[in-house]
Amino acid sequence: MPLILFNKPFQVMCQFSAHSSRATLADYLTIPNIYPAGRLDADSEGLLLLTDDGKLQHEISHPKRKQPKTYIAQVEGLPDERALERLSGPLDLSDFVTQPCEAKQILTPEWLWERTPPIRERAQVPTSWLAITLSEGKNRQVRRMTAAVGLPTLRLVRIAIGPFSLETHPLLPGEWCEVSPSRLR
Template sequence: MSRVLLFNKPYGVVCQFSCDGLHSTLADYIAVPDMYPAGRLDTDSEGLLILTDDGVLQHRISDPRYKLAKTYWVQVEGTPDEAALEKLRNGVNLSGFMTQPAQVKIMNEPENLWQRIPPIRERRNKPTSWLELVIREGKNRQVRRMTAQVGYPTLRLIRYRVGEWTLDGLEPGIWREAAV
């Protein structure tokens, strides 16, 4: 029987079990043998990371051919206008790579959101906004590159959902077993 773990990856943690000498790793939080991440989050991103002991399931979760939706909460610098949101909805050209259309909307700051350590940089004269952005692919730093391309750099990135699995009830650095 396959096992699946849902982990709320804190900021600054590398999505690998082996030590890189610079950052905390998954081994500092998860002492379950034979578990492997299904996908990755950048060191400076937070949120839902799925781990499994089933290679086939790992592939189905992480391979964009299976079109598993990934929902991100994205804090951006500034307040995106409708033209910027429409660009994200239509796909963005990232240096020769055209992203698939994203679902995106402005949202309120998530309730009960934990403090990030270290906190984001804030400017007195520049407001920030939160977006809910859903994509079905996952190129390197894609969400950050997309928001920057439309003029609203990402300050904080939290993956909230992958398919039907969510962060609900998981504090940073905590994991739980999930039904497959």
């Protein structure tokens, strides 16, 4: 039962079936019978876990298991203390209220790869980086959270799921490695 850490590139669909206009996981992974434990939308990059074990997949992705997920977001603007407090939640996003999380401003990670294509840059608008660790993960949640506090996300990278991190398992976009699933338990 392999557990695969994969660094999903920007604009890659989180599926193995063919897509009409974008690359998919099948363009990077040829291991038979593995499936993603969770998803990342095409506009997001970073850590994705895949396995052939349905029980393990459930353990990783089910909200009740609460595997923390850490994202770094490059946002438009500079957060103040109030924005960080609001991000830490609970935050009302109209169709649901987020659970409390950890949100802090960070320096640009030195280990982070360049994105292709690069984000848009506006000379008059500064950008900053946030680290947000959630125990839930609704569709486009981090992007919606940063927008709700006036800091639209320009780039979103998931860097950790539970004990697995791209900082400790440095993988460039499109690279993968196999790890022991025992660290999840």
